[in-house]
Amino acid sequence: MTHSRLRAESLAAFEEIARRFAQGLKPGDVVALSGPLGTGKTTFVAAVVAELHGNRTTVSSPTFTFWHRYEGTPPINHLDLYRIEEPGELFEMGLDEAFTEDAVTLVEWAERAPTLLPERRLWVEITGAGDGVRELLLSRHASRRHS
Numbered sequence: 001m002t003h004s005r006l007r008a009e010s011l012a013a014f015e016e017i018a019r020r021f022a023q024g025l026k027p028g029d030v031v032a033l034s035g036p037l038g039t040g041k042t043t044f045v046a047a048v049v050a051e052l053h054g055n056r057t058t059v060s061s062p063t064f065t066f067w068h069r070y071e072g073t074p075p076i077n078h079l080d081l082y083r084i085e086e087p088g089e090l091f092e093m094g095l096d097e098a099f100t101e102d103a104v105t106l107v108e109w110a111e112r113a114p115t116l117l118p119e120r121r122l123w124v125e126i127t128g129a130g131d132g133v134r135e136l137l138l139s140r141h142a143s144r145r146h147s
Helices: 011-022 041-053 088-092
Strands: 002-008 030-034 067-070 076-080 104-108 121-127 134-141
Touching: 002 011, 011 041, 011 134, 030 041, 041 076, 041 104, 041 121
Parallel strands: 030 104, 030 121, 076 104
Antiparallel strands: 002 134, 067 076, 121 134
């Protein structure tokens, strides 16, 4: 597992970090986002989608639908697990189907789904909120298998 710590002094700097992060994503990647309410998980997703799809897609948090798919190259699956109370709900709703090799999958409130996430994933933990300083801890978790 590898770690990187980044600091964003403003919302614009935070969005720039997300856009640069997006440049390294490829189909099949899973990004797990965590942090308290209001830290900017959806803002991070919106910046990633804008970078990958050229600002032509409107992003909103799928809090009540749990899953949005943004068509483009690559397709992006956006999950929001804020309302998940029991891990069994994840599979009952078919959210495991969001993890496909053709799409980038971004998961807000990923800590609520430890059994759903694949072993190979990128973890983005965000602290801070509003117009203040945000800190990001980026971690890469790799499976034990060699690809």
